[in-house]
Each structure stands twice: as structure tokens, then as C-alpha cells.
Amino acid sequence: MRKEKLFKSRFRGTLLSRYLLIILFALLFIPVIFPASLVGYQLVQGLVFGNVFTKPQVEDERYQTLNLEKMWHKEAKALKGKTPEQIDAKISELNADYPKVDMFWVDADSRVRKPENSRLDLPSTWSTADAISYMKHYRESTEQFSVIAFIGDDEKLNEGFMVLQASRSALTPSSNDFSARESMIFFGIILLMFVLFIAVSWMFFVNMRRRLLRLQSAMTVQNDSGLPEPIVVKKTDEIGQLEDAFNGMVHQLSSSLKREREEEELRKRLIANLSHDLRTPLTVVRSHVFSLQKEQLSDKGRELLKLTETKLGDLSGLIDNLLSYNLLTSGKYTLHPESKDVLRIVRESAAAWYPLWEKEGFEVDIDLPEEPLFWSVDAQWFRRILDNLFQNVVRHAHSGQYIGIHAGAGAEGQTAIVISDKGKGMQASSGDKGAGIGLAIVGFLTREMGLIMDISSTSGGTSILIYPASDSEPGLKLKDRV
């Protein structure tokens, strides 16, 4: 019972049920709609021509030939044994009742007797030849109708006979006119039904299509957090269920996005705290080194302190890179690329590094075009790429005492940023390890931002080209001789 109910409620209002209804409608077209249209015709006629079911129909029934015949014989039977005057009176009365027909009677003496206002042109006496001629004329005629009854409805009584005659067209309306009008209306209704059927089917599919398109657009439009918005479910049919499922999916997506963000936040906080815990003692050590430098020390002591300070700086950079690398590669930190003038970023970054290069006695050769160069990059991380590269030059190419920043051409002729030094090349040991993680970050970041970095290094110097990838795989490319 419950199952049946469930089935009913599931079936009701579904697309399938509505489609079946339309099909059923189509199947019932011939056996039901045709007769129905007939009824419809009569209704229409009733409304348009009026009084179809009232008087005219009663009159029609009275004037129907069968009814006239029955009536005539009944009246004849009733006139048995009546005097001619009485019969005259009855005939006159009947004729008044049936004005559309003509009546007369022939008495036992073959005299023709007719009502006073009769339109008939008849001989005064009715011979046997007249009777035969009359009967022949009326029986053969398709347009004329007549009923002949013996008075008392018995030939043997020999009391005469009575005749009712009429033109058939006067009894019933013209059958030709009737069928022409009827068929026009009838086919009109059929046509209307067809149009209705097509309209209903068309609306059914248009409505379905519209709802599917709405769902499609809801899937493609994204809100601020990059997720589609849930949609309002209005019906519980199959598409409604699909919309429900879609909303459920959006909900799941947004909750997993939220979870992911929370994880990202947690991870960032952990790394930030770890960084803090590592750097605080480093700062303390450094503060002691600075304090020591103010003391009276031997040359050896001073040299050792200088070395300690340098190593502290390296360690700090290493911690920074290690944590950044962890953050980046875990996929928990997303880049936000925007169209930026990278030359401006390069100039600003170089401006920050310039005092150090100056202090280290580097020859700084910067020659960048005036026109801006727009690449799609995350400015913060693009600075990190430059910082790592500039730092590598200071640490590992110190002997060259040179840094060059120019515009060049990439593999496919794109404008590239070229950072060059005159160090001993990457193969040579600078006695200062730690470039690995820095370059790994640079490689990761360039790939993520769709940039290519070509590195060519010889014993006479290293040259690094950065340019946007066109179709080849972005990332770090170490050329030969590295």
C-alpha cells in the first residue's frame, strides 16, 4: 500500500508522466476526440444558430416521415364510423396542426373532400384511374411524400381514404446545406485539436529545454569564490531532481573549499610559527655577534666573527626558502597572477638590492626599455624569483663583481629579462652551498606563472633569461654547459 503510494507520488508530476499524458492524448485522438468533436459541433451550432435542441427539433420530429405516417394511420383508425362532416372537421383540424403538409380525403362515393384553405388543385371526384395516377406520381417521386390511409384504417369498411402529402424538402432541411456546414465546423475542430496537440508538445519540450539551459548556465557562472551558485528548485520532476543534485554538489564543493582554506590557513600559521621559533634564537646569536664586534679582538677573531655573521645570514635565507618551498609545493598556497609591468617590478627590486651591490663593489649594469612589459604574474612571488636570483649572484658569482640586467629575446623572439653575472659559472664551487633550494623555488614559481627560465652558464659567467612560455612547457631550463 505504502509502496503504491510512493510510486504514485514519485510518478506524479514527473516528466515521464507528463510525456505519457501527451502520448495518451495523441492515441485517444481518433476514438475519443472525433466523437467529442461532433458533440462540440452541436454545441457550437447550438451557440451560433440557437434553439437547436428546442422547438425546431420537436417540429423536426413531428414532421419526420415515419412519425407522419404513424400519426396518419392512427387518425384514420380513429375516424372509423364517423360522418363525412366529422371527418371534414378532423382533417381541417389536423391540417391546421400540420401546416407544412397538405391533406384531403376521398369519401365512399369517390368525392374528393379537402379543407377549405387547401392549396391543392384536385378533381372533384376521384376515379380509380385518378387514384392509380396519383399513387404512381407520388410513389415514384423522390421529392414528394405521401401517406394514404383508409378511414378506420380498414379497406373493407369502404368508408373512403385520406391522403397526406408534402414535398420532402418542406419536411426536413436541405441535407446538402447541412453536411457542408457541418463538415466545415467538424474539420475546423479537428484542426484546432491538432494545433492544440502540437502546441502542448512544443511547450513541453521548450519548457524542458529552458530549464536545462538554466541549469547549464548555473554550472558555468562562478561567484567570487570560484564556485557556481545553487539554483532554486521549483519542481520535483527529473530536472528538479537534477537541480537538487547540482545544489548538493555545489554545497559539497563549497564545504571542501572551506576545509581546504582552513587547512591552508593552519599550515601557513604552523610554518610562520616554525619560522619564528627558528629565527628568534638566530637573532639572539646575531645580536651577540654584533656585541662581540665592538670588543677588542685579534684579527683572527674578527675574521671568524665576520664568517659567523655571513653564515647566520645564509642560514636565515635558507630557513626562509625552505619554508616558502614547503608552503608552495604543498599546493596550500595559491598564486594570484595579474597583468603587471614586470620591468617596473625588476627596477624596484634592483633599487632595493643596489646598496648591497654597491657595498660589495659590484659593477651594476642595468639597461631596461622605457616601455612597460606586461606579463601575467603574481607580483609578490615574482619579486621572490628576482630576490633569489640577485642573492645567488651576490653569493655565488661574487668573484665576477658584475651584475647585468637587460632586455633580451626568448626562444621564440619574446621579450625576455636577462640577468647576467661574470662569476665562475654554476659548475664551479663557490664554496657557498645552498643555491639548490633557492633555484628550486625559482623553478617552481616560474612554472606556476607560465614563465620559462633558460640558464646558460660557462666558466666566464652565467646568464639567466626569463620570458613567458608560448606553448612549450614552462619552468626552469638548464642549458648545456651548466
Next chain:
Amino acid sequence: MGIHLLYIEDDAEIGTWVNEDLSGRGYEVTWLQSGEHAVEKAATSRLVILDVMLPGLDGFTVGQRLKKAYPDLPILMLSARTSIDDKLEGLQFADDYLTKPFHPDELAARIEVLLRRSGSFSSEPLVLKHLLVYERENRIVNNDTSEEILLTGKQFQIFTYLIRHLGQILTKEQIYEGVWGDPYLDGDKTLMVHIRYLREKLERDPANPEIVETIRGVGYRVKA
């Protein structure tokens, strides 16, 4: 009496060291180990040095409270955290940011720049080669001739902007946007024209400028 600085740092060793170093440089330092009474103490300070990681109230909250109470008081954030988000969060109210471990000279330089930018000038003139710049009075005197140098509005604004970032290299875009307040349009020669006239007034030899230095390919710098 030196300039009063408020220093908020929970780590005793680092705090002692920075306190001694800054006092040694002539600043009067009030060192707090938590952010509890920062707002009251900051009333007489000209600059706040604030550590991010503090017990109780964290550095960001303290910084935001300070900025609300004294919108013009420069705040220098000091942090051992390097996460990029920290920098962004901090810089919403902080005027500068320095990561641990730092060199005391760098800290001193940043403090000087911030004080200059916030208009906390000393009464002593700034000596730039042959120029004496009286920042309080907006007056520049040529020490060679003892004559006052008169600059036009824009020349003065550019020179002030460079002095407020003394020792820093500024790109053309930064100067233009700092002085005009509009985004720099590439190929705009306006700034270069103004700098040429500025040099004609300031430099001993405008062809070899010593005051407004050109850093080729990068920008300009005024160095003490």
C-alpha cells in the same frame, strides 16, 4: 634629549640588545615586554618599533590600536615570521617592516627614514655636500655662497620626496606617483624635465650631479 621611541619586544635578549644599540645612537627608548600599556606609553613617542609575536595581545592587535589612537605615529614592525600574508596584514597599519634577524644599522636606517617621512625633523640642518637643508623651515642654503636656493613648487616637492627617502633609490614611477599622486604613464618626460631644472639649481656641476644621483636603469637617489 634624544627622540623618544617606544619599543615593544617580549624576547629579553633581543630587547636588551636593541635597547642598548638604539640608546647608543642617541635615541631615548622605552622598552615594553608586552603590548598592555602600549597606547599610554606611545603618547610621548615619535615612533613605535613593534614585534609581531607578543604574549597576550599580538603585535597586529597592538599595532591597530596604536594606529587608531595616533594615526600619524609611524610604526615599524619587527618580525621573525616571514609568511607573505603577515607582511600584508602588518602593512595595513605599519609604515615599514623588518624581518629578523636584522642588522642594527639597517634598523637605525629605517627608523631615520620613518622619522624623516613623518616630519620629525631635527633642528639641525641636513648636510648634503655643499647644501644645508633646513627641513623644518623648508629652506635650502648653498654653503659655498651662503645664498638661499629657491625652488618651484614641483621642484621642492620632488626634492622633499627624495630627502624623505634619504639613501633609498626611487624609481621614476615611485617619484612621479609620490609627488603627482597620479599613475605614471610610460614615456612621460615631465619628471626628467623637472629633475634637470632641479639639478641646475642645486648642483655645483649639473652635468655631473652629486646631490640627485642617477642610478642608471633604475632611478634616482639622494644620499647623505
